[in-house]
Amino acid sequence: MKNILKLLILVVLLPVAACDDLLEPAIENNRGLEAMYEEPSYAQGILANAYILLPYSGTPNSDLATDDAVSNDNSNSYLAMATGSWTSETNPVSQWQGRRNAIQYINLFLENVDQVVWSKDEVISSMYNDKLKGEAYGLRAIQLYYLLLAHGGWTSGGELLGVPNLTASENTSSDFNVPRNTFQECIDQIMSDADEAIDLLPLDFGDISSSEIPAKYVSLGVTNSSDYNRVFGNLMRGRLTGRIVEAVRAQAALLAASPAYSAGTTVSWEDAANYAATVLDRIGGVSGLAANGNTWYVNTSEIASLAAGANPAEIIWRSDVSQSNTLEADNFPPSQYGDGRVNPTQNLVDAFPMLNGYPIDDANSGYDENNPYANRDPRLSDYIVVNGSTQGPNSDVITTGTYGTNNDAINRESGYSTRTGYYLRKLLRYDCNPNPNYDTQQKHYTARIRYTEIFLNYAEAANEAWGPTGNGGHTYSAYDVIKAIRERAGIGTANNDAYLESVKGDKEQMRELIRNERRLELCFENKRFWDLRRWKVSLGDLNETAAGVQIDQTNGTLSYTPVNVELRTYKDYMYYGPIPYGEVQKWSNLQQNAGW
Structure with missing residues (x-):
């Protein structure tokens, strides 16, 4: 992946934001696509844009619109969405533009890849062609999967639609007024692209010995492992592989079966x-x-x-x-120089069982409501900072109860304190220090x-x-x-x-x-928002009020009072995300999902 990033510094060919430039390079970028045929770095630059546009996020975004978390940032778009402002015009979980842009780059690449001279050695050129074509098919499967996740849905006519399945690049003469393909047709495309990718890519990139060269390439005359490793070796680690594509295929199948x-x-x-x-x-x-x-x-x-x-x-x-402390600066409690943005809910805390494996509402659990964090699933303390715990082994005790003496306490007017009585621990490194006097950063991925x-x-x-x-x-x-x-x-x-x-x-x-x-294992990894919808949970469950806990102290004794923190106001059609309003207005053949 580092090779990709280095390449992108040198080759940023087609701007992402401007539609005109995406379809045809702007005047100042006056080199045509045919230039890629003799310049492999130019060709790889087109494909690299699909890597830039990958949909993965390392921060808990959509979790803030579920029963697992709220934000203390009143301007947070996911907070607005969960509390009644989710529309086809205002959609923070939309994947429409980014995924379609990526697919345009991929289609441009696939249409021209066979004409690129990757190496003057024909055999090595053939291996590069296989590898990069395999990556392109796999990347298209990923981009289409995320489009289905965010925009697939049932129309008012009772048809389950996906998105327009674009397998050819668009240009200024293209017909943009195309209908959505069925959800099944999109799933079929994902599976087809996955099969193509798996056939062309190695399971993993890595250096091998000459005796391990695949028969396919031995038959072409590849006998030297250095030639194979030049294309499929350690230097390519981090890029898309057959193993990754198999996992994406499994994700898409689970979605379709849900x-x-x-x-x-x-x-x-x-x-x-x-x-x-x-x-x-x-x-x-x-x-x-x-x-x-x-x-x-x-x-x-x-x-x-x-x-x-x-x-x-x-x-x-x-x-x-990467070396950073951004997640920590955003989410540590105020006393640890953080903004405390992601606040886990009591709903999520209650989902962690007792150490003996029983849910807390089971008579066999041994749960004590006056000592609620004792003998609990160890993942609770791994993922969530509770009252009386610490952010890390060397930090001060965090007091979220009303008796706290600093802004770590619940609902202080600082704008950085917890709204639920909890702070985030998962994804964060305790050995970071956002204190500007130290600004200690650590490695994350x-x-x-x-x-x-x-x-x-x-x-x-x-x-x-x-x-x-x-x-x-x-x-x-x-x-x-x-x-x-x-x-x-x-x-x-x-x-x-x-x-x-x-x-x-x-x-x-x-x-x-x-x-x-x-829910527990994947919390704060942007899964639950989509899980609740693909499971088609009841509307009551989708709108479960995000709760917290008020912890008071009287004569040294703590009392725990559940509190409602944030109402959810999803409608019965919000199991499926909308097609962007502007797109439906522009194109008469583009059907909207029911309710939007």
Whole structure:
């Protein structure tokens, strides 16, 4: 990926923002596309724009519009969306422009790639052509998947539509007034592009010996590993691979099989489980679950030792490592020189079970409402700063109760204090210090796709397809996956996870447990907003009020009072995002989703 970034410094060919420039280079950029044929760096620059436009975010954005978190920033667009301002004109989760821009670059590249002279050596040129073409197909699958996630939906006529499926570049003579393809047609395109990418790309980039050269290239005359490694070796790590595309395919299949979409697609839960299993079988199934994968963001020695493009055991794809303390400055409590922006809710805190594995509302849990953070799932303290805890091992105690003496306390007028009684810990490094006198920064990366997500994809789909303990011919079941994830978290280890054992014979109960585990493991990673919608939860659940806790102290005794913090005002059509208002106004053939 560093190679891509270096390339982009040299080659920024087609501006992203201006539609005219996207279709045809502006006058001052007076080199035509044909120039790419003899200049590989020019050609790669076009494809590199699709990497620049990848949709992944390393900050909790859409989580702020769910029951998991609120923001203390009154101008936050996700706060506005969740409280009644989500429209087809004002849509902070829109993917329309960015994804379509990326697809335009990809289509331009695919239409010209076969004419590029990647190397004067024809065999090496052929390998470069395969690699880059494979990346392009895989990137198009990603971009289309995110378009479906944000804009696929049912029309007022009862048809499940996706987006216009553009597989050819547009120019000034193109017909832009095209209808949306069906959701199924878009899923078919994703699967087709994924298959093309998987066929052309190696499973992973990395240096190999001469005896490991794929037969395809041996037949072309490649006998020297240095020639192969020049194209597919370590220097290419960080770019799209076959393994990553397999994971994207599993994500798309899960979306299509989900309740919100299944009536309009042919993708089954069994299909979704099998696609996820393809990814998981490569690491040995549940035995490959990374022991420290649930704290990937703060595994400091692991992060420090990451070689360029290499991945920890938990990560399928990640961004480059960067040195910063921006997340910490945004989200540490005020006493730690942060703005405290993301405030986890009481709703999320209550979703963490007890150490014995039972939900807190179960009679067997041992939950004490007067000591609510005792004997809880260790992930609670990994992910959330609660009253009386610290941001890090060397920081001061954070007091969020009303008796606090600084702006860490709930609802202080500073504008930086918590609204819920909680601060964020997940994604943050405790060894950063935003204090301007020190400004200590540390290494971070965005986990684009984690193995834990694919494990949870499999568990969800396998439970629906074969029940909690069925495996469809694989060596592990939904039950096996959830047991491994909970064991890794350290819950239920003293009683053989009696709660899990009590629900493993019931698909509905297991479904709720799987969804809750997904909520906990993937919190603050921009998953829940979309999960709630693809599950088609009840409107009441979609509008569950974001809650917090007021902690008072009287004569040294703490009392905990639940408080409502922020109402959610989603309408019954808001399971599916809108097509942008301006696009529907411009193009008569572009149907809007129902309700918008």
